Amino acid sequence: MAANAGIAGTGAEHFPPSVAFLVSRLGFEVGSRLAAGLAPLGIEPRDFGLLRALAHAEGESQRSIGRALNIPPGRMVALLDGLERRGLVRRRPHPTDRRAHALHLTPAGHRLLNDAVDVVVRVEVSLCAGLEPAEREQLLALLGRLARPGAVTPEAHPGLSAVTGW
Amino acid sequence: MAANAGIAGTGAEHFPPSVAFLVSRLGFEVGSRLAAGLAPLGIEPRDFGLLRALAHAEGESQRSIGRALNIPPGRMVALLDGLERRGLVRRRPHPTDRRAHALHLTPAGHRLLNDAVDVVVRVEVSLCAGLEPAEREQLLALLGRLARPGAVTPEAHPGLSAVTGW
DNA sequence: TATTGTTATACTCTATAACTATA
DNA sequence: TATAGTTATAGAGTATAACAATA
Numbered sequence: 001m002a003a004n005a006g007i008a009g010t011g012a013e014h015f016p017p018s019v020a021f022l023v024s025r026l027g028f029e030v031g032s033r034l035a036a037g038l039a040p041l042g043i044e045p046r047d048f049g050l051l052r053a054l055a056h057a058e059g060e061s062q063r064s065i066g067r068a069l070n071i072p073p074g075r076m077v078a079l080l081d082g083l084e085r086r087g088l089v090r091r092r093p094h095p096t097d098r099r100a101h102a103l104h105l106t107p108a109g110h111r112l113l114n115d116a117v118d119v120v121v122r123v124e125v126s127l128c129a130g131l132e133p134a135e136r137e138q139l140l141a142l143l144g145r146l147a148r149p150g151a152v153t154p155e156a157h158p159g160l161s162a163v164t165g166w
Numbered sequence: 167m168a169a170n171a172g173i174a175g176t177g178a179e180h181f182p183p184s185v186a187f188l189v190s191r192l193g194f195e196v197g198s199r200l201a202a203g204l205a206p207l208g209i210e211p212r213d214f215g216l217l218r219a220l221a222h223a224e225g226e227s228q229r230s231i232g233r234a235l236n237i238p239p240g241r242m243v244a245l246l247d248g249l250e251r252r253g254l255v256r257r258r259p260h261p262t263d264r265r266a267h268a269l270h271l272t273p274a275g276h277r278l279l280n281d282a283v284d285v286v287v288r289v290e291v292s293l294c295a296g297l298e299p300a301e302r303e304q305l306l307a308l309l310g311r312l313a314r315p316g317a318v319t320p321e322a323h324p325g326l327s328a329v330t331g332w
Numbered sequence: 333t334a335t336t337g338t339t340a341t342a343c344t345c346t347a348t349a350a351c352t353a354t355a
Numbered sequence: 356t357a358t359a360g361t362t363a364t365a366g367a368g369t370a371t372a373a374c375a376a377t378a
Contacts (some may be wrong), residue, residue, distance in 0.1 A: 002275055017310075018286075018290050019290060019293055019294055019302065019305060019306060019309065020196045020200075020286065020289050020290045020293050021268050022306070022309040022312075023189055023192045023193050023196055023254045023293075023309065024193045024196050024197060025193075025311060026193065026309065027189050027190045027191075027192065027193015027194060027196075027197075028193060030186045030190050030193075031190060031193075061359070062359080062360065062361090063358080063359065063360080071346085072346085073359085073361085074347075074349095074360095074361080074362080075345095075346075075347085076348085076360085076363085077345095077360070077361060078345095081370070084316075091360095093298040094359090097354080097355075097357070097358095097359070098353080098354060098355085098359090099239070099352095099353065099354045099355070099359035099360070100354095100358090100359050100360080101359085101360075112273050118351080120184075120186065123186050124184050124185060124186045125202065127185055127189075127312060128185055128312065130311045130312065131288075131311060131312070134306060136185065137177040138304070138307075138308065139185060139305070139312075140183050140185060140188070142297065142301060142304065142305040142308070143185065143189065143192065144183075144188065145296045145297060146188075146192060146293060146294065146296065146305075153353070157240065227336075227337090228336080228337065229335080229336065229337080238369085238370070238371085239336080239337070239338080240337095240338080240340095240369085240370075240371080240372095241341080241368090241370085242337085242371075243337065243338060243339085244368095244369095257337095260336090263335090263336075263377080263378075264336090264376080264377060264378085265335070265336035265337070265376065265377045265378065266335090266336055266337075266377095267336085267337075333378100334374100334377100334378075335368100335377080335378070336372100336375100336376080336377075336378090337371100337375095337377105338373100338374075338375085339373085339374075340371100340372090341370100341371080341372080341373095341375080342369100342370085342371080343358090343368100343369085343370080344367100344370100344374100345366100345367085345368085345369100346364085346365100346366085346367080346368105347364100347366080347367100348360095348361080348363100348364085348365085348366100348378090349362100349363090349364085349365105349375105350361100350362085350363080350364095351357105351360105351361080351362075351363095352359095352360090352361080352362105353358100353359080353360085353361105354357105354358085354359070354360105355356095355357080355358070355359090
């Protein structure tokens, strides 16, 4: 986990209550918890994002998945090397294009993905522990209306990954 | 702005509604908007955090402020070099300790900090544009109750900075 | 002996652009 | 000629540890 990343402690004391501030702080918090939870599984949040995508697109090529996830080709190689070394992913010959690899989750990869999803669920539960179910629904609705209006990048959420790997 | 950071696009379609997910995504979103808004001022979010701290602790030493913000000494030097070069900060001789520097915001630094705060306010307003004032209050309250319970690092929010610089 | 600011080093992460083999 | 995966290189960002001056 990133022990200490950058500049500012928050100095929240001097700051007016702010949705932007809280959301930033919590976003980092969630990322940290997720990383901590995934560490015992031997993967990082970004691997989780990739594994999940692979589960939904078995047999696709590296570039195809890379495009969907906004990962440049060079990074895909390194990422997949790691996952393959751990036996979670396999590169098989592509049936119709001899240049490409067909990517597949191994059984171990599927099992680990399940465990990783459990981690995410646990993070969600612990995060919302102080809320009644109805309050959580309310919060989800309000956050959803925040998410919409002026997304800087409407197409995707590039770089979210930097924090969460989602 | 970080054009494209890491791994995963979200694949949100395949994901259950989740406070953790939304908060992560919005956290990154806020960070991006803040960076975009500050760029014309010639600073980055992390500089904002430091300038704000300086405004509240004029005359302190580098290490003193660094401790408060969780910035190691080496980074403080580089950060302050940048701010001083832009005429926003000044290192003056410390009145009681000849090893230390007394840090001060210049008038230009104060002006820029004000502009930066305006940027933050604009981000907050645009983020909450879809909400009625009462709804925003409600959201603030709910987020506040999320923030409390199990902070991974109770002492501070180290590394938040990575995203927001707050 | 401890602490201040500084500097140098190393390490991680990432983007970019070559390169090969196929199409 | 365009595209698949790969590799190499370089750049940013950061932590770490050594350093001289002062306490």
